[in-house]
Amino acid sequence: MAKRSTRPIDSSAGLPETIAPQLATLARRPPATGDWRYEIKFDGYRLMCRLDSGRVKLITRGGHDWTVKMRALATAIEVPVDNAWLDGEVVVLTETGIPDFNALQNAFDRRSTAQLTFFAFDIPFLNGRDLREVPLSQRRELLGELIAQTSSERERFSESFTEDPESLLASACRMRLEGIIGKRADAPYRSGR
Template identity: 40%
Template sequence: MNPAKPNRTHPPKWIEPQLTRLVDEAPNGPDWLHEIKYDGYRMHARIDGSDIRLLTRTGLDWSHRYQATIAALRALPVKEAYVDGELCAVRADGVTSFSRLQAAMDEGRTGDLVFFAFDLLFLNGESIAKLPLIERKARLEGLFSTDMPGLRFSDHVIGDGPTFRKHACRLALEGAISKRIDRAYASGNRGLWVKSKCLNREEFIVVGWTDPTGSRPHIGSLLLGYYTDDGRLLYAGRAGTGITVAELKRLARRLGPLQTARMPLDVPPPRESRFGSPLELSRVHWVRPEVVVEVTYLTWTEDNLLRQVSYQGERQDKPARQVVRSPPHP
């Protein structure tokens, strides 16, 4: 009589992701490892036999959007796994691009996207989330002994974070992610993983738009806002550059149904701003604060408005209520 086979443990349905805290400089010392900061969608890959799922940072199942990535994940030499990573579009020079990722989604060209795997929380019936990060990454790297199109292991450097970040900036990357090598995975924690950026780059909420002028079609500028810690929605400035004609058309379709007669801001824009006067405010198309976009900017003014803003794309993976103001990089 054959002994009964032990029941295999299935990977968790979803694990709340560990988060990062913005710092001015990458930390130094042998207790930290440093990875490239990718410019894409944070994504968890859950593998349970033939059932493979891609889950967003809030637990939404986006598997149907990225069937090519699901197919690529089948090449991993595992029966069950739970992998933390970033889904990206990669330019010819090897740099990830969020605007290209959004364009690929809008145009249905997701076959060339790359899933960068940087953490492993469950493997073949065993939860390993409590192991030190350096051990989890060693097990993850072992799964990438052969080249698998559409999948890449996110390598790292230990120690000398400032030099790592400096080289990342010279290569026109977004920045560095630094992590304690000796700690377990801590869902929601913002202290054991930190990010140091090369550019000021943040998410903001679209609170309205203006009519276009001249030959520009569909939309003039996007009016941006953010939530304070006490829940107020404040004006941050406007974004008009960096938006292609195709994206202007898409944004017009996206924002049109969200129009509202009531200004969603808790405090009107400052009088020193472009839309501080009643006349200018009357020309704004206000919208319900539901759409989140990502922009780059130079700095904040003394009036708490963004300077030299450039639109990067819509963030469909982040709820508007989570958008708060972060301090700019010096």
């Protein structure tokens, strides 16, 4: 398969102000064919993170700017880029490292969001390049390298797995996780479902 273009976006256009997230479709069973990667389905809030010249904006799935509500998290995000959009999930982790949705809701209810953690799982834009046509496997490789350069415990890379999805799902259930998400390794980034 030929590599997809990573040509720079029009510099006069700059980094897009908004990007709608790519959404999952519920499936009854894992796909039988294809090159798939699986990630933990976090029990949190979907979050798009816009980084531009050191400024961080945290945007909800519905397009609301929650940077002020998550000031400590915005300050903790230190990805070494000029500009980028990151796609991920914000969670509160238990002492055993499992996402706890009730604790996340309580954090917002109490306006005590200092312990939020952002798990990044995609990067549709990076340093002036529109990566949405680049295969997922390449985007995730770039993202993993960037997150590895940070020292913040509040931003993490969402690891992926290639093992049998049935056994991964069984493990997720034993750990009381919400489930798993399957993604095609060669897929572009498409806003919407």
